[in-house]
Amino acid sequence: MFYSSSEIHHVVIGPLEPSTYYYYQCGGEGPEFSFKTPPSQLPITFAAVGDLGQTGWTSSTLDHIDKCEYDVHLLPGDLSYADDRQHLWDSFGELVQPLARARPWMVNEGNHEK
Ligand SMILES: [Fe+2]
Structure with missing residues (x-):
């Protein structure tokens, strides 16, 4: 009832190259993160889990x-x-962020x- 959301950042990026690491910061400050894009061809490996x-x-x-x-x-x-x-949702986001x-x-x- 008295919840106040933290700032939520949203950005559209791309086009991205397959199998490539990209580095980013949220809001242009704070820690630098990276993510890897999936390959453009099979095989693509999935991790699947529900009910976290x-x-x-x-x-x-x-x-x-x-x-x-x-x-x-x-x-x-x-x-x-x-x-x-x-x-x-905030604590879940912190838990899964890594x-x-x-x-x-x-x-x-x-x-x-x-
Ligand atoms: Fe469930």
Whole structure:
């Protein structure tokens, strides 16, 4: 009810080259991040996990994914389990940032994102 969102940055980039690392900063300041684009041809390796939530199991799952070589992360719904608690989207973003900032994520909504 009294939630106030942090600043959200949005930018359109491209065209991007396949299998290439790009470096960026959010808002032109702060830490530098990088991400890698997927290859233009098969094989493309996917990491797929749904129902992530925000528990110790979530951290363990993300740690396992982080140790894998993959090109794209698929997240088929039920991301943060925030439901109507908006502040839980912030903590979810902080939890997944190390992976979400490094590879493309393809996300679908689940029943908890309604
Ligand atoms: Fe679920």
